[in-house]
Structure formats: structure tokens, C-alpha cells
Amino acid sequence: MINQLVANIKKTGAPIVVGLDPMLNYIPEQVQQKAFAEYGETLEGAAEAIWQFNKEIVDKTYDLIPAVKPQIAMYEQFGLPGLAAFKKTVDYCKEKGLVVIGDIKRGDIGSTSAAYAVGHIGKVKVGSKTYAPFDEDFVTVNPYLGSDGVNPFLDVCKEEKKGIFVLVKTSNPSSGEFQDQKIDGRPLYELVGEKVAAWGSEVMGDEYSYVGAVVGATYPEMGKVLRKVMPKAYILVPGYGAQGGKGKDLVHFFNEDGLGAIVNSSRGIIAAYKQEQYAKFGAENFGDASRAAVETMVADIKGALENR
Numbered sequence: 001m002i003n004q005l006v007a008n009i010k011k012t013g014a015p016i017v018v019g020l021d022p023m024l025n026y027i028p029e030q031v032q033q034k035a036f037a038e039y040g041e042t043l044e045g046a047a048e049a050i051w052q053f054n055k056e057i058v059d060k061t062y063d064l065i066p067a068v069k070p071q072i073a074m075y076e077q078f079g080l081p082g083l084a085a086f087k088k089t090v091d092y093c094k095e096k097g098l099v100v101i102g103d104i105k106r107g108d109i110g111s112t113s114a115a116y117a118v119g120h121i122g123k124v125k126v127g128s129k130t131y132a133p134f135d136e137d138f139v140t141v142n143p144y145l146g147s148d149g150v151n152p153f154l155d156v157c158k159e160e161k162k163g164i165f166v167l168v169k170t171s172n173p174s175s176g177e178f179q180d181q182k183i184d185g186r187p188l189y190e191l192v193g194e195k196v197a198a199w200g201s202e203v204m205g206d207e208y209s210y211v212g213a214v215v216g217a218t219y220p221e222m223g224k225v226l227r228k229v230m231p232k233a234y235i236l237v238p239g240y241g242a243q244g245g246k247g248k249d250l251v252h253f254f255n256e257d258g259l260g261a262i263v264n265s266s267r268g269i270i271a272a273y274k275q276e277q278y279a280k281f282g283a284e285n286f287g288d289a290s291r292a293a294v295e296t297m298v299a300d301i302k303g304a305l306e307n308r
């Protein structure tokens with residue numbers, strides 16, 4: 001899958017991911033009302049609104065982008081119907097040729113991690129039958145429990161040729177509370193970065209490893225260091241747009257050839273129609289506003305890379 005991700009990035013020329021984080025208050029009134037007319041103001045109604053919203057955004061952007069990142073929390077909050085909308089979204093994006101990164105941030109003791117890995121990127125056996133329950137291409141993994149929490153994901157990556165992005169330095173304001181703590185004079189995120197490089201060396205694709213890293217756009221200096229610590233790891237970079245990250249902050253996350261990083265924007269793309277810059281589209285054309293926001297984001301990042 002890492003080869004597929006790199007191929008999609010080369011084909012589109014867009015090192016970006018659209019984050020599918022559909023909060024109900026981002027979904028235009030007309031989409032919600034249509035879903036509620038069919039299913040009532042129920043969890044099923046919310047899930048239908050999410051699905052219709054996602055479908056329109058994907059239909060309007062899939063030819064410009066290599067990948068999407070559905071954030072499972074936004075679906076889980078609506079219980080089982082929400083999870084069904086997550087799965088429907090994953091399947092639809094794959095049909096459209098997009099690489100799907102499930103932002104699930106899992107990681108536990110080995111046996112539990114194995115179940116997460118099987119459920120999200122692997123296959124589960126039921127009697128004589130085998131199923132791929134969620135079937136994302138990549139998932140995000142929390143490494144806090146150590147190697148035995150990550151190894152089951154690596155096993156499934158090897159079997160299925162899928163991938164993971166390990167949280168190394170997250171984009172949120174208090175990420176330094178633990179991640180920047182020094183151990184033998186070196187910050188914890190750097191040590192985790194070294195582990196990512198080591199885990200990744202076991203599962204190499206053609207140019208990059210199946211094991212990538214999450215490093216927030218909000219910490220550009222750390223991104224520069226981590227790029228060198230993990231030369232073969234693709235870096236998934238959240239924190240662009242709504243959290244303040246800009247193209248010019250991100251140039252050092254990339255390798256010289258313009259590969260090596262993929263930048264996520266969720267609210268900045270899916271709720272673009274609410275921003276002044278794209279207000280001319282109106283809520284009824286929210287998908288077109290998202291498309292325009294994708295074009296702006298790609299131009300910002302590519303412009304920054306060309307001028308570095």
C-alpha cells in the first residue's frame with residue numbers, strides 16, 4: 001500500500017490527504033434535513049447525513065487527491081449506524097481509487113492490538129469463512145505501550161501489504177507534556193522516531209517503508225529533525241489549516257524529491273463553504289467549495305516546495 005500511496009501522490013502531484021471528519025454542524029442544513037426526512041432525528045439519520053456529505057466531498061475531489069483520512073471518532077459518536085457510515089465511506093473511497101488512512105489511534109497489549117490490527121487492516125476468520133471487516137489501507141497507531149503493542153500491526157502489514165502511521169510528535173498544544181520529555185538528554189519523540197525507523201526497516205516497500213509516522217505541522221523544527229531520523233518513513237502531517245499549519249512551515253518534512261510527507265486537512269477542506277474565502281459557493285455547493293480548498297492547499301504546499 002505504501003507503493004500505491006506514493007504512486008497516487010506522483011499521479012496527482014498533490015501531497016495531501018483530505019480528512020473526512022464529519023461533525024454534524026459542518027453538514028449543510030439541506031443535507032441533514034433530507035436524511036432526517038427519511039430516517040427521523042435518529043442515529044441512523046445522522047449516519048445518513050454523514051454518508052451523503054462524505055460522498056459529495058469525495059465525488060468533487062477524488063480526481064485531485066491521493067488519499068483520505070476518515071477520523072473514526074466522528075463516526076463512533078453515532079454508535080453502530082455511525083460505524084456503518086465509516087465502513088461505507090472506506091469502501092466508496094477505495095472504489096474511487098483513493099488510499100484510505102483510518103485515523104483510529106489504536107495500540108494496546110499484544111493480544112488486543114492483534115484484534116485491532118485484524119479488524120482494521122487485516123482479515124478475521126469465522127468458521128470456514130474469512131472477512132476483512134473495515135479494510136482500510138493504513139491506520140494510525142499509538143506506540144505508548146511499546147513494541148508488543150505495535151508488533152501485531154507489523155505482522156498484519158507484512159501479511160496484507162498494508163501500512164501504519166505511528167504517532168511520533170502530535171500536533172496538539174500539549175503534545176510536549178510527555179512527548180518532549182528528555183530521556184538521556186534526548187526528547188521522547190526522537191526516540192519514538194528511531195523506533196519507527198527500526199520497525200519500518202522490517203517492512204520496506206520500493207522506496208518507503210510500510211511504517212510511517214505522524215508529526216504535526218504545528219512543530220516544523222521537530223519535523224526537520226524527525227525527517228532525518230526516519231529517512232524511509234512517510235510522514236503524515238496533521239495540523240495544516242484549522243490548527244494553523246501553513247505550506248511554508250512544512251518544507252522540511254519532505255525529502256529533496258518532494259516525496260516523503262503527506263499533509264492532512266480536515267475542517268479546512270470539508271467545511272470550506274463556511275469560510276469567507278469560499279462563501280461564494282454557498283452551502284448548497286459545499287462540494288465545490290471543498291474542491292477549491294483542495295486546489296488552494298495543493299498550490300500552497302507545492303509553491304512552498306518550489307521556493308525552498
Ligand SMILES: O=c1ccn([C@@H]2O[C@H](COP(=O)(O)O)[C@@H](O)[C@H]2O)c(=O)[nH]1
Pocket residue numbers: 019021071103169170171172214215216238239240241242243264265266267268
Ligand atoms: O497529531 C495529530 C494526530 C491526528 N490528528 C487528527 O487529524 C485531524 C485534523 O483535523 P483538522 O480539522 O485539519 O484540524 C483530526 O482528525 C485529528 O484527530 C491531529 O490533528 N493531530
